[in-house]
Amino acid sequence: MNYFAGIDVGSTAIKVAVVDEAGQLAGVHVTSSGSLFHKNSIAALQALLSQLGLQREDVRYLIATGYGRKLFKEADESISEITANAIGAFETGKAYGGVRTIINIGGQDSKAIQIDDTGNVVNFAMNDKCAAGTGRFLDVAARNLELDLEELGDCHFRGTCAPLKINSTCTVFAESEIIGLLANGHGKSEIIAGIHYSIAVRTARLAKRVGLEDRVYFDGGPALNKGLVAALQDELQRELVVPAFPQTTTAFGAAILARNEFLVEVCDAAS
Amino acid sequence: MENKLHKVIPIQPVPYSRSRQAGESQTVLDHIVNDFPDNPAAMQYFYDLFQKVYCLGEDVPHEGLLVGTTCIQAPEELIYAFGATPMRLCNGSYHYDQRGGDFMPAKSCSLVKATLGMLSSDNIIPKIGKPDLIVNPTTCDQKKKSSAMIEGLGYAVFDLEFPNTKESEASREYWQRSVREFAVRLRELTGRKLTRKNLKDAIRKISRAQVAFRKLHNFRRISPSLILGKDAFLVTNAYFFDNIERWTEAVEKLNEELAQRELDGFKAVQSKAPRVLFTGSPPIFPNLKLPLLIEESGGVVVADETCSSNRMLYDMTAVDEWRVNDMVDSLADKYLKPCSCPIFTRNEDRRRRLLDLVKEFKADGVVYQAFAGCQVYEMEYRSVAEEFNRAGIPMLYIETDYSPDDKGQMSTRIEAFLESLKNKKKRQA
Numbered sequence: 001m002n003y004f005a006g007i008d009v010g011s012t013a014i015k016v017a018v019v020d021e022a023g024q025l026a027g028v029h030v031t032s033s034g035s036l037f038h039k040n041s042i043a044a045l046q047a048l049l050s051q052l053g054l055q056r057e058d059v060r061y062l063i064a065t066g067y068g069r070k071l072f073k074e075a076d077e078s079i080s081e082i083t084a085n086a087i088g089a090f091e092t093g094k095a096y097g098g099v100r101t102i103i104n105i106g107g108q109d110s111k112a113i114q115i116d117d118t119g120n121v122v123n124f125a126m127n128d129k130c131a132a133g134t135g136r137f138l139d140v141a142a143r144n145l146e147l148d149l150e151e152l153g154d155c156h157f158r159g160t161c162a163p164l165k166i167n168s169t170c171t172v173f174a175e176s177e178i179i180g181l182l183a184n185g186h187g188k189s190e191i192i193a194g195i196h197y198s199i200a201v202r203t204a205r206l207a208k209r210v211g212l213e214d215r216v217y218f219d220g221g222p223a224l225n226k227g228l229v230a231a232l233q234d235e236l237q238r239e240l241v242v243p244a245f246p247q248t249t250t251a252f253g254a255a256i257l258a259r260n261e262f263l264v265e266v267c268d269a270a271s
Numbered sequence: 272m273e274n275k276l277h278k279v280i281p282i283q284p285v286p287y288s289r290s291r292q293a294g295e296s297q298t299v300l301d302h303i304v305n306d307f308p309d310n311p312a313a314m315q316y317f318y319d320l321f322q323k324v325y326c327l328g329e330d331v332p333h334e335g336l337l338v339g340t341t342c343i344q345a346p347e348e349l350i351y352a353f354g355a356t357p358m359r360l361c362n363g364s365y366h367y368d369q370r371g372g373d374f375m376p377a378k379s380c381s382l383v384k385a386t387l388g389m390l391s392s393d394n395i396i397p398k399i400g401k402p403d404l405i406v407n408p409t410t411c412d413q414k415k416k417s418s419a420m421i422e423g424l425g426y427a428v429f430d431l432e433f434p435n436t437k438e439s440e441a442s443r444e445y446w447q448r449s450v451r452e453f454a455v456r457l458r459e460l461t462g463r464k465l466t467r468k469n470l471k472d473a474i475r476k477i478s479r480a481q482v483a484f485r486k487l488h489n490f491r492r493i494s495p496s497l498i499l500g501k502d503a504f505l506v507t508n509a510y511f512f513d514n515i516e517r518w519t520e521a522v523e524k525l526n527e528e529l530a531q532r533e534l535d536g537f538k539a540v541q542s543k544a545p546r547v548l549f550t551g552s553p554p555i556f557p558n559l560k561l562p563l564l565i566e567e568s569g570g571v572v573v574a575d576e577t578c579s580s581n582r583m584l585y586d587m588t589a590v591d592e593w594r595v596n597d598m599v600d601s602l603a604d605k606y607l608k609p610c611s612c613p614i615f616t617r618n619e620d621r622r623r624r625l626l627d628l629v630k631e632f633k634a635d636g637v638v639y640q641a642f643a644g645c646q647v648y649e650m651e652y653r654s655v656a657e658e659f660n661r662a663g664i665p666m667l668y669i670e671t672d673y674s675p676d677d678k679g680q681m682s683t684r685i686e687a688f689l690e691s692l693k694n695k696k697k698r699q700a
Binding site: 126 | 670
């Protein structure tokens with residue numbers, strides 16, 4: 001059987017997805033990007049393949065995406081993560097009745113993408129060059145509060161007071177603001193809820209720039225954080241479709257595209 | 272003076288070719304020349320010119336007195352008519368942008384900062400010598416406020432008063448008066464008279480250059496493209512400082528080569544390459560970051576609506592009567608009426624022109640560059656986006672500046688945009 005892979009070399013994590021000929025997801029794998037993007041990408045791909053009991057030759061076509069896509073020279077093709085994310089969300093979203101707006105928060109950027117009814121990108125917006133309101137922001141905040149990233153979500157709901165306001169839009173300034181709040185004796189939960197709302201407000205503004213269609217898909221690593229999901233839902237005043245594997249939607253999209261490209265080439269060769 | 276405890280180490284002068292300005296220019300020029308296939312042979316003139324002026328720091332010669340301009344609204348014909356040479360000072364160097372940060376608030380236009388940074392440096396590149404006068408049209412706020420600062424750096428500055436609207440007759444008269452006052456200042460400066468012959472010759476000289484530009488512009492309608500946008504931008508950037516006759520000749524040679532390319536059915540890009548119209552804040556060498564990213568990613572810039580290129584050279588002077596006063600008024604009209612700069616209160620002309628350019632050049636999409644802090648372009652984005660949205664033309668808006676640190680993110684956006692244009696084309700086909 002033929003398999004197809006997508007590898008999403010992100011700024012913080014490397015995500016790999018493999019699909020079969022029918023476009024069904026065979027497996028996913030996530031590792032940290034570290035500083036050696038290329039070496040870690042190859043290791044991540046290898047790890048998933050051995051987990052699935054596959055050989056490198058079984059993967060007939062591989063598409064790289066993400067910030068470090070150009071470093072992964074073993075790929076047959078590379079594609080921007082916006083296009084890959086759109087394809088992945090469009091495919092995944094079918095089970096939820098189809099999605100037209102995608103919100104993605106990554107390690108160092110956040111995006112809102114609008115797609116048409118065939119999954120093509122119509123419009124998109126991305127944060128400007130600073131990392132405010134991205135996964136990196138959560139990272140810094142978690143470190144200040146001595147919490148693991150996984151704990152942020154639960155902590156969000158534990159507060160007894162209203163979320164505190166985090167005014168700084170810059171990650172570095174927000175860090176000092178958080179320290180200031182801690183020094184004033186505020187509780188961690190209220191601070192965390194405040195951080196989630198601060199990200200949600202920025203993200204909602206970005207999403208409104210591209211326009212919101214009725215069903216909104218939310219993916220990227222930070223979508224694993226239930227507190228952030230709740231804050232974003234509150235800010236947008238609507239339900240969000242959060243997939244089972246939010247981190248690997250983009251890698252999945254690249255794998256789907258790899259499959260489609262390969263099948264087109266086979267058809268071309270046959271005709 | 273030396274003693275045992277400490278000594279004063281004198282500054283070692285850095286030769287220009289090893290300076291940071293030169294390094295920045297060399298990197299960009301090498302990229303333009305070496306990393307793209309099939310450069311037109313006639314582009315060599317321009318590559319050599321930028322190598323000499325920006326990378327080696329050779330002197331840029333001029334005839335008569337030197338008049339620096341900080342905006343395309345300064346009528347260059349008048350400067351030539353008084354036997355002086357105009358030189359556009361708008362600068363594209365990140366090195367000077369950082370230097371100019373001393374003068375301006377943090378979030379202000381890179382172009383204005385870079386121009387101030389250059390003028391404040393002892394090592395002005397291009398090496399044009401000290402301008403005898405700098406004419407600063409009072410267009411956007413940042414340029415307006417830079418006037419006094421430039422004066423503070425020891426230059427003679429003339430504020431060329433420019434109106435905020437272009438529709439009213441009052442504005443037109445006000446502007447015509449400003450242009451006449453500029454002529455008076457030039458007369459005082461040069462000690463010459465404005466004669467019918469000199470002015471007519473000057474208008475003709477610039478018109479010939481414009482005709483050459485228009486031919487080049489028209490070649491870019493052809494699809495697949497005969498020439499890349501990065502080369503076209505370099506050509507118009509050279510107009511800022513090159514001798515106008517030599518420039519015109521070099522553009523005519525390039526046009527001949529493009530005519531031959533057309534006959535040969537030559538393609539400078541793949542036939543599926545998305546065709547992009549470029550608008551907004553002007554790309555000026557070495558800051559060709561965005562056009563280069565578009566073309567590295569497989570797109571091609573087929574036309575532009577910017578003041579470093581098309582807007583600077585497209586519109587020609589229409590003279591009714593070849594008498595001095597009539598010519599001066601016609602010149603004033605040329606610099607006001609067709610201008611599509613966003614500093615005006617209303618700007619339907621710009622939107623109309625953009626739509627025309629998309630149609631005429633068969634552009635698949637538009638890239639809108641706004642320098643962070645260039646408020647007027649940032650503000651006009653909304654109305655332009657609405658117009659394109661209505662017309663079903665995809666547009667990518669990018670806020671950026673001269674610093675190279677956002678290249679990674681930019682390239683993601685540009686690739687995604689070009690991919691969506693390609694997909695759209697595929698579906699239509």
